[in-house]
Amino acid sequence: MGAKGALNAAKALALAAVRLFQSPDIVCKARDEFGQRRGADFRYVPLLQRDAPPLDYRRKPSAR
Numbered sequence: 544m545g546a547k548g549a550l551n552a553a554k555a556l557a558l559a560a561v562r563l564f565q566s567p568d569i570v571c572k573a574r575d576e577f578g579q580r581r582g583a584d585f586r587y588v589p590l591l592q593r594d595a596p597p598l599d600y601r602r603k604p605s606a607r
C-alpha cells in the first residue's frame with residue numbers, strides 16, 4: 544500500500560513538472576505572487592545565525 548501511494552505521488556509530481564515546463568506563464572505568475580506575499584522589505588536571516596554562538600570555537604587561543 545505504501546509503494547502504491549509513493550508511485551501515485553511520484554506521478555503527480557512528474558505531471559505537475561510537465562505542466563510547469565509547458566506553460567511558463569504559470570511560473571511567472573507564481574513568482575510574482577510570491578514576491579508580493581513576501582514583501583519588498585523582506586530580508587532572509589538563517590535560523591542558525593540569528594544569535595551569537597555561545598562559544599567561539601574559531602577564535603585562536605591566546606598565548607600564555
